[in-house]
Amino acid sequence: xxxxxxxxxxxxxxxxxxxxxxxxxxxxxxxxxxxxxxxxxxxxxxxxxxxxxxxxxxxxxxxxxxxxxxxxxxxxxxxxxxxxxxxxxxxxxxxxxxxxxxxxxxxxxxxxxxxx
Amino acid sequence: xxxxxxxxxxxxxxxxxxxxxxxxxxxxxxxxxxxxxxxxxxxxxxxxxxxxxxxxxxxxxxxxxxxxxxxxxxxxxxxxxxxxxxxxxxxxxxxxxxxxxxxxxxxxxxxxxxxx
Amino acid sequence: xxxxxxxxxxxxxxxxxxxxxxxxxxxxxxxxxxxxxxxxxxxxxxxxxxxxxxxxxxxxxxxxxxxxxxxxxxxxxxxxxxxxxxxxxxxxxxxxxxxxxxxxxxxxxxxxxxxx
Amino acid sequence: xxxxxxxxxxxxxxxxxxxxxxxxxxxxxxxxxxxxxxxxxxxxxxxxxxxxxxxxxxxxxxxxxxxxxxxxxxxxxxxxxxxxxxxxxxxxxxxxxxxxxxxxxxxxxxxxxxxx
Numbered sequence: 001x002x003x004x005x006x007x008x009x010x011x012x013x014x015x016x017x018x019x020x021x022x023x024x025x026x027x028x029x030x031x032x033x034x035x036x037x038x039x040x041x042x043x044x045x046x047x048x049x050x051x052x053x054x055x056x057x058x059x060x061x062x063x064x065x066x067x068x069x070x071x072x073x074x075x076x077x078x079x080x081x082x083x084x085x086x087x088x089x090x091x092x093x094x095x096x097x098x099x100x101x102x103x104x105x106x107x108x109x110x111x112x113x114x115x116x
Numbered sequence: 117x118x119x120x121x122x123x124x125x126x127x128x129x130x131x132x133x134x135x136x137x138x139x140x141x142x143x144x145x146x147x148x149x150x151x152x153x154x155x156x157x158x159x160x161x162x163x164x165x166x167x168x169x170x171x172x173x174x175x176x177x178x179x180x181x182x183x184x185x186x187x188x189x190x191x192x193x194x195x196x197x198x199x200x201x202x203x204x205x206x207x208x209x210x211x212x213x214x215x216x217x218x219x220x221x222x223x224x225x226x227x228x229x230x231x232x
Numbered sequence: 233x234x235x236x237x238x239x240x241x242x243x244x245x246x247x248x249x250x251x252x253x254x255x256x257x258x259x260x261x262x263x264x265x266x267x268x269x270x271x272x273x274x275x276x277x278x279x280x281x282x283x284x285x286x287x288x289x290x291x292x293x294x295x296x297x298x299x300x301x302x303x304x305x306x307x308x309x310x311x312x313x314x315x316x317x318x319x320x321x322x323x324x325x326x327x328x329x330x331x332x333x334x335x336x337x338x339x340x341x342x343x344x345x346x347x348x
Numbered sequence: 349x350x351x352x353x354x355x356x357x358x359x360x361x362x363x364x365x366x367x368x369x370x371x372x373x374x375x376x377x378x379x380x381x382x383x384x385x386x387x388x389x390x391x392x393x394x395x396x397x398x399x400x401x402x403x404x405x406x407x408x409x410x411x412x413x414x415x416x417x418x419x420x421x422x423x424x425x426x427x428x429x430x431x432x433x434x435x436x437x438x439x440x441x442x443x444x445x446x447x448x449x450x451x452x453x454x455x456x457x458x459x460x461x462x463x464x
Contacts, residue, residue, distance in 0.1 A: 002203050003119065009210060017217060018224040022393045025180075026159040026167035029152075030392040032187070033265055036145075036152035037385015040272075043142040044378040045342030045370045047280045051142035055198045064141075065200045069209030071148070071191060072202045075184070082171045084181045086188045087118050093185030094125060101133060108134040110277030138277045146276040149381055153269015156388075160262040161254045161458030164395045226393035234435050235351065241442060249449060250456040257412075258391040258399035261384075264419070268377075268384035275374040283374035287430045296373075297432045300423070301441030303380070304434045307419060314403045316413045318420045319350050325417030326357060333365060340366040 003087075007080055010073065025082050032074035039067035119203075123196055126189065141198050148190035155183035235319075239312055242305065257314050264306035271299035351435075355428055358421065373430050380422035387415035 014020055042064055046054045054060050079086045130136055158180055162170045170176050195202045246252055274296055278286045286292050311318045362368055390412055394402045402408050427434045 006203060006206060006210075009207075013210060013214065016219050017222045019222075019226070021224075022226045024164050024167040025171045026162055026164050027392055029156050029159045030262060030388055033149075033152040033156040033269070034385045034389040034392055036149040036187075037265070037382045037388070040145050040149040040378055040385070041382040043145045044375055044382055046142055048140050048142050049279075051140040052197070055141045061198075061200070064198065065205045066209060066212075068191070068195060068200055068202060069205035069207075071152075072206040073209060073213075075187060075191065076206070079184060081168070082177075082180065084177070084184055086184060087122060089181045089185035090122060090188040090192070091125075091185075093182060093189055094122075094129060096182075097189075098129065103132050106133045106135075108137075110135070110138045143276055146272055146378060149385070150269045150273040150276055153266045153272070153381070156262055156269070157266040160259055160266055163397075238435060238438060238442075241439075245442060245446065248451050249454045251454075251458070253456075254458045256396050256399040257403045258394055258396050261388050261391045265381075265384040265388040268381040268419075272377050272381040275377045278374055280372050280374050283372040284429070287373045293430075293432070296430065297437045298441060298444075300427060300432055300434060301437035301439075303384075303423060304438040305441060305445075307416070307423065308438070311416060313400070314409075314412065316409070316416055318416060319354060321413045321417035322354060322420040322424070323417075325414060325421055326354075326361060328414075329421075330361065335364050338365045338367075340369075342367070342370045 007076055010076055011080065014077070023077060023081055025078060028074060028078040028081060032071065032078060035067065035070040035074050039064070039071055042067060123192055126192055127196065130193070139193060139197055141194060144190060144194040144197060148187065148194060151183065151186040151190050155180070155187055158183060239308055242308055243312065246309070255309060255313055257310060260306060260310040260313060264303065264310060267299065267302040267306050271296070271303055274299060355424055358424055359428065362425070371425060371429055373426060376422060376426040376429060380419065380426060383415065383418040383422050387412070387419055390415060 014023060042060065043051060043054070055064055075086065078084075079089075130139060158176065159167060159170070171180060191202065194200075195205075246255060274292065275283060275286070287296055307318065310316075311321075362371060390408065391399060391402070403412055423434065426432075427437075
């Protein structure tokens with residue numbers, strides 16, 4: 001399976017470099033946030049109404065995919081280190097979001113932190 | 117498949133609420149970074165040598181899994197919107213990282229931004 | 233002076249709570265990034281062309297000012313801990329930015345990471 | 349005054365490059381968060397008990413000061429654009445924090461999001 005085999009490859013990558021010592025969950029949460037910041041940087045001066053088209057420009061797309069790769073790897077490393085299943089965590093959160101944002105109240109209205 | 121079926125459920129969740137209008141890639145990159153910031157907040161005053169044990173405490177674990185769910189959902193929404201395959205992006209990045217961090221030079225040494 | 237007296241008050245706040253032990257530069261960098269993430273969350277579903285007006289709405293303004301307060305405090309704590317003068321650091325960076333973004337080349341063009 | 353004169357210089361820097369069009373509060377909040385992510389990256393594999401010493405190493409110190417400069421500039425640009433006084437915001441927040449974290453309850457205990 002794609003997910004499981006990638007996790008195996010990540011484990012091998014880390015083990016070969018003896019990097020497990022640096023990969024406690026605190027450091028991996030930092031890695032994840034700093035990579036998310038790099039992804040954010042790609043869009044910081046792109047207006048909302050150009051963001052889809054920008055994401056399709058070949059050079060931008062390659063950089064964005066590269067940052068998505070970094071964020072995804074950091075997330076999988078953190079999940080593997082803590083033993084948290086990312087798909088179970090996402091399904092749980094989606095179920096909770098269905099309750100927090102009932103269709104009747106949320107339709108067409110952006111959820112802001114204050115609506116939570 | 118787990119990944120594909122979750123993406124389908126996320127699409128339905130967004131469509132029912134008519135939230136596609138808010139989910140351009142710029143806004144989703146912001147969502148991802150702000151959720152990564154919440155995950156980071158869990159660990160900000162936990163020392164490195166307690167981060168693994170902390171991640172196993174039942175209440176902390178539940179909050180961390182919940183934040184991982186948020187980050188993962190934001191990442192999948194962004195990938196779906198931009199048409200970027202997260203697993204392909206992670207595999208490409210892992211291949212590049214194998215080159216950037218040769219075992220002989222990287223073994224036991226943390227990769228800092230300046231080492232890139 | 234405003235800046236110096238606020239730094240004094242922050243030192244007293246930390247000392248009274250014996251929080252210096254938690255405030256090493258790594259943890260303060262995490263605090264700063266997580267607070268910046270909360271500020272970001274305020275704007276995540278606001279379109280660019282409504283962001284100025286949104287920032288003037290009384291309730292939003294109060295939340296934004298509160299997050300700016302958190303970010304500023306985290307920045308001053310980090311500067312005080314590391315002995316880095318924030319105004320000297322900003323002036324140095326502004327001088328460098330004047331060189332990196334010559335007016336003739338930068339006028340009316342957003343600086344993206346690739347332009348650096 | 350240091351703060352006021354720096355704000356004037358930042359305004360001139362932005363005006364000369366006609367960048368005001370890119371500097372709505374949403375984009376500036378993204379700039380701030382992405383710069384905070386770069387500062388975070390400096391510390392991501394440094395253990396807590398080495399973070400003070402690391403911050404004094406000449407090369408690391410220079411990079412950290414440079415990132416602090418970026419974060420500070422982004423914060424001042426956002427404050428100037430929204431008309432929010434950063435020192436007033438910090439003082440308000442400090443006053444509120446004194447109430448939220450009474451000395452008797454907070455002494456020697458890290459404030460985690462759940463303690464708020």
